[in-house]
Amino acid sequence: MRAVAPTGLDDLASADPSVAPLVALYQVALAAVQDAAWQAALPSLDPAQVAAAREGLAVGQPLLHGQTFVVDSARLDQLLSRLLDGVERSGQLDGWRWRAALTGSESSINPLSLLEASLALASQRLEALAQEAGLDAALLSTLGQLAAGPLLAAWRQATAPLLNEVPWHGGYCPHCGAWPSLAEVRGLDREHWLRCGRCSAAWKFSTQTCVFCGNTDYETLTYLAPEAAREARRAVTCHDCLGYLKTVTTIGALSLADLARQDLQTLELDAAALDRGYGRPAHSAFPLQVTVLAEKVDKRRSWFGWKR
Ligand SMILES: [Zn+2]
Ligand SMILES: [Zn+2]
Structure with a gap:
């Protein structure tokens, strides 16, 4: 994996200690976005799928809707583990408890379910996952979004040419369906x-x-x-x-x-x-449906890893 060029985020963290924990998480996620191996998890874009995607775009359907990603569970575990290192370094949370809930074969949250809910911006599913595991829902949601980052970035890159062909008039992201930041x-x-x-x-x-x-x-x-x-x-x-x-x-x-x-x-x-009473919309921009499956692995690895 390539090192990430200085972003100015470090300066921000030293100038404002209150944002330092979040900066530490962003740094991990930004490094993961550089890892081209995530591209292997993307849905195939054969001519029939490209035609369907074009039709969807024309009626306001983001390109992520209805897609299936086939993810290397070990890679996802490693990313979650690095993100948890970041949380732990901030010293603000019980890192051990989070690690037990999210990584390893005894974890109470299936990382693939977390990834699927995060890709689909399914806030109720994320809240339910947090509640079941006794974790803070806001932090779990942040971790899930950061873990989804490499796939979303790869998906945007792969589908960028489609947006040159079909005009997009929505207020939400044509690739992943999120409201703009x-x-x-x-x-x-x-x-x-x-x-x-x-x-x-x-x-x-x-x-x-x-x-x-x-x-x-x-x-x-x-x-x-x-x-x-x-x-x-x-x-x-x-x-x-x-x-x-x-x-x-x-x-x-x-x-x-x-x-x-x-x-x-x-x-x-x-x-x-x-x-002054303004806020980000509580409702999602589009009811996204996304599926995440585990990549088939050999017997020895699947014995230790997650299976669905
Ligand atoms: Zn997007
Ligand atoms: Zn308005």
Whole structure:
């Protein structure tokens, strides 16, 4: 696996110790995204599937919907283990308890089920998994999303050409169905791009429309911004659905690491929006169905590994 180039996340962690544990987790996930071996788990894109995907896109169906991933359980175990090392290093949690629940043949949560629920953004399933194992649901959800990162990034790369052929008008990610994590106002032309924090997809969207509910009444679409940085970063708010989306000025497209950094650097916008009663939508953008299966392994390995 290649080492990841410096991202500025380290500087952020030293400047603000409160985000250091999350930065440690992001670093592990960003390194895993570089590992091309995850591509082997992707669904095949034969001509019939490409045609079906095109038809789906045309009616607002994200490319991830209905897909099946065949995952190397040992690779997933290793990634979860490295993420748990990150949690443990933060010193804020009982790492041993988490490790017992998530790794090894005695674990109470099947890592493949965690991955499947995370890919599908199935918050109720994730909550149920956390409850059964007696774990914190928010942290389990974060770990699940980070563990899904390499597959989502590989899926976005593999399906990127399809988006050149079919226009996409949704407020949610055409590749993985998530709501955007932020919007970019890009370059001298000030083009408005939405960005997915899960798979790093970028797609153009009108500035005059609420991403979450489609509201186009400019009188009810306003923004919150720090006085000194009004042009550089703001939270665009919608009075209709009470949603908000952070918007940052950029020179070009942000990398996945930059998206994570920008998100952590603009927490004051989240605080301001939440303070005033705005929030991220509680409902998912699209009812995703995703299947995760274990890759068939030889007898000796399957004896120790997870079976479904
Ligand atoms: Zn996405
Ligand atoms: Zn709205």
